[in-house]
Amino acid sequence: MRAPQEPATTQGQDQEQATPCTRIVPVVLAGGSGTRLWPMSREQFPKQLIGVVGSDTLLQATVHRLDGFAPEWQVAKDPIVVCGEEHRFVIVEQLHACGLDARLVVEPARRDTAPALTLAAAVACAEGEDAILVVMPSDHAIADTPALQQALASAARHAQRGAIVTLGVPPRSPETGFGYIRIGEAIDDGAHRIDGFVEKPAPELATQYVAQGGYWWNSGIFVMRASVWLDALRALQPDMHAACLASFVEGKLDGGTFRPGKDAFTNTPADSIDYAVMERLSKSSGWAPEGVVIALDAGWSDLGSWDAVWAALDKDEDGNVGRGRVEFEGAVATYAHSEGRLVACVGTSNLVVVETADAVLVADRSKVQDVKGLVTRIKAQRAPEADAHRKVQRPWGFYDSIDQGERFQVKRIVVTPGARLSLQLHHHRAEHWTVVRGTALVTRGEETFLLSENESTYIPLGVRHRLENPGKMPLEIIEVQSGAYLGEDDIVRFDDTYGRCG
Incomplete structure (x- = not known):
């Protein structure tokens, strides 16, 4: 891709006489x-x-x-x-x-x-x-x-x-x-x-x-x-x-x-x-x-609703569509999708059932257009289920929020080989890291050190820190956050491989 410049156009030309182009x-x-x-x-x-x-x-x-x-x-x-x-x-x-x-x-x-x-x-x-x-x-x-x-x-x-x-x-x-x-x-x-x-x-x-x-x-x-x-x-x-x-x-x-x-x-x-x-x-x-x-x-x-998804997929002899761990018993014209747990539909008719790690939707297929209004209400409540899944993709890998309560949150963090998180600090929380797979390169304040499996470290509130994976296999850690505020916007970045500073 070339550096930006004013693109040429053909205004005023006879478009019928324009040079034929075969490049798409x-x-x-x-x-x-x-x-x-x-x-x-x-x-x-x-x-x-x-x-x-x-x-x-x-x-x-x-x-x-x-x-x-x-x-x-x-x-x-x-x-x-x-x-x-x-x-x-x-x-x-x-x-x-x-x-x-x-x-x-x-x-x-x-x-x-x-x-x-x-x-x-x-x-x-x-x-x-x-x-x-x-x-x-x-x-x-x-x-x-x-x-x-x-x-x-x-x-x-x-x-x-x-x-x-x-x-x-x-x-x-x-x-x-x-x-x-x-x-x-x-x-x-x-x-x-x-x-x-x-x-x-x-x-x-x-x-x-x-x-x-x-x-x-x-x-x-x-x-x-x-x-x-x-x-x-x-x-x-x-x-x-x-x-x-x-x-x-x-x-x-x-x-x-x-x-x-x-x-x-x-x-x-x-x-x-x-x-x-x-x-x-x-x-x-x-x-x-x-x-x-x-x-x-x-x-x-255009897959504008769960009913459209049901219509676009092959169905069994009773008109059911199941994806993931799904079982039907006496069900008719039902769509069921499981991301993990077993979903069993018994005697259902014209229903949509969608299971994820943090939310379950059950809806009449004729009312699925109302899901948009439901999500608007969830957003108004500032519930996290409207914005992100429990498992969140990042350029360096992903994290999964596996537990939370008052003043604490537990995450499973997986960093791809050769990747690293930003150099950052938090104003409102401290963190404990325990390596469960792979090797971690940790920056904490002015020190840099390696952590192997079953080793851990503590990141105090307000201290600059960074997590890197120097190995050839995925790095997996368990992070326990504690503090008065645990939101993702409590991150101040100083250096970032992926251009997210500021």
């Missing part, structure tokens, strides 16, 4: 923090980072969707992934696990999908070529990847000539949780001009849309040339364009990670791709690209 760059939007799949999905570990429909996480499945794409197209091996700082390290770890080194764009604040795509388009243009972007949310499920690739190939041909293309899903039922695209006249290759967008409809209107035809679900997948998106945004959302480009030019490159300028990006209006551009294409005056929609019949689901 996947853009994965991974900045969401969905709550409808709670308790699996949390604020700090959203649904794109979990595996609910297969062995891969939703993010990993997304970045592999263009594998084996039609040979006449040159698909970049390193996708552009746009995410937030709080999820950056887990995303990098998951991408490395599936053999990818993505170009990461780390948003300094959440501003919805239109600014996120604008940063990705600026990165693509700054690389020196006007590639075709295939923009995919990271939290959807696709059952038929070849069918998706066929639709994307058709979309790329229209994007070559300057159109902005989206994929629409012919509805299977009158869903009220999706936006709809009203399709216009047919062009060719199964494509239609976009006649308009419709908000999530009431049940009666959704039934009417399905009955009369001409309305497709909005998949949130887009295809366009990078310069075409930037020019469209300049014409239709000049304030957003100016703020995003200023943020890009002020940004800094750190290896394969690009960090846009914080102040300029914070001033960027928040809006979605649909609202900012797509809904305005047919209504704008002056220059604007053509909006095109292509049918996607590939078993698409």
Whole structure:
């Protein structure tokens, strides 16, 4: 990835005469923090980072969707992934696990999908070529990847000539949780001009849309040339364009990670791709690209609820889906997910049961959309179950909060070989460390020493300290914290390998 500079665009050109481009760059939007799949999905570990429909996480499945794409197209091996700082390290770890080194764009604040795509388009243009972007949310499920690739190939041909293309899903039922695209006249290759967008409809209107035809679900997948998106945004959302480009030019490159300028990006209006551009294409005056929609019949689901997860998975003869340690006895149309303990469903009907280490959800499948409101209440109570799992991933490994009480907390900490925590201190707690596996290199004040298995040390309140794993096997310690306040924000960092100081 090159150093930031003002990306060139093609405003004023005849898009029909633009030089054909066969290079495709996947853009994965991974900045969401969905709550409808709670308790699996949390604020700090959203649904794109979990595996609910297969062995891969939703993010990993997304970045592999263009594998084996039609040979006449040159698909970049390193996708552009746009995410937030709080999820950056887990995303990098998951991408490395599936053999990818993505170009990461780390948003300094959440501003919805239109600014996120604008940063990705600026990165693509700054690389020196006007590639075709295939923009995919990271939290959807696709059952038929070849069918998706066929639709994307058709979309790329229209994007070559300057159109902005989206994929629409012919509805299977009158869903009220999706936006709809009203399709216009047919062009060719199964494509239609976009006649308009419709908000999530009431049940009666959704039934009417399905009955009369001409309305497709909005998949949130887009295809366009990078310069075409930037020019469209300049014409239709000049304030957003100016703020995003200023943020890009002020940004800094750190290896394969690009960090846009914080102040300029914070001033960027928040809006979605649909609202900012797509809904305005047919209504704008002056220059604007053509909006095109292509049918996607590939078993698409946005996995917006536990009921959608149940619908996307194979079922037994009674309509049940079980994941993990699950047993059914006389159950019908039940979804059960266990992260550890045995979950037994006896005589249940149309239920969702999800078990994690620190929370259990039991819900009627027809009421799962209300989970979002439940999580809002949990957040208002400042309960930790809304934000993070008991087991929390960190760039150096993970910790698991295994017990807590008044003025104490016990954690199991696992540090990967060669990794180290930040040099830090705490104002409100002291810590006892006991090594149960591996070897620890400990910095405590001015001294540095090694601890082996069954050895321990004490870190007084207010003393600088650091934990490192110098060995070739995972380091595992038990940490006992004691003090008046045990929150994770009682950390003052002085040095950090992962850029978290300040």
